[in-house]
Amino acid sequence: MLFKSDEHILHLLLILLSLTLLTLPLALLFNLNSEGAHLQLFLHNPQSIYRLIGVKIVFCLLLSFVYVGVVVLLYTFFTLFYPKQIPIFSLMIMSFYSVVISIYPAMILLFLWTLHQIWRTYIGMISILFVILTLFSGSLLFNWIEGTNFYTRLFEWGNIFTPANITTENDAFTFTYAPMYTGTFLLNGMVSVMLYVISCYLMDKKVEV
Secondary structure, eight states: OOSSSHHHHHHHHHHHHHHHHHHHHHHHHHHHHHHHTTHHHHHTOSSOHHHHHHHHHHHHHHHHHHHHHHHHHHHHHHTTTOSOOOOHHHHHHHHHHHHHHTHHHHHHHHHHHHHHHHHHHHHGGGHHHHHHHHHHHHHHHHHHHHTSHHHHHHHOOSEEEEEEEEEEETTEEEEEEEEEEHHHHHHHHHHHHHHHHHHHHHHHHTOOO
């Protein structure tokens, strides 16, 4: 057998599923940095900056779904050797959900990368420090807003359940689900769109090359 126990399969799948959250942000960052070496050519492309960045995001999304497909294929391979099985539908839902929610941090990363491109023309690599401070300050501010009654009334509605964890119980793998609010999900979507639009605008108007 490839592993000493079925628990090893569980741990491996958990690691692979957790990495799904990182595939889109990391792929987008790598893609953007590859353009950073010849940013002048990229920004002076005759096509709209919104389209150029949008194509990159779609491409990275496709890479994320390919990664999900690899995870599912690995799972299918493991089921040939082990009696315990995670429901394939639950695994696919959790993987798909991980890709979807990774769009939000990917757009935050896009915005921070754009700020870095702007600031580094004035202060050099010290801009990385300011980007980190911006991320830290923004996180504190958003955490404070989430704790207000205003936020609760406005966005914590439409309770839905999303896959949160995988556990073993009675010799079988089971998924546990955590509540998430539709309002919060829509808010993250709107913020993602806003960050995308702002980033593209700043990149088009403010970045000096």
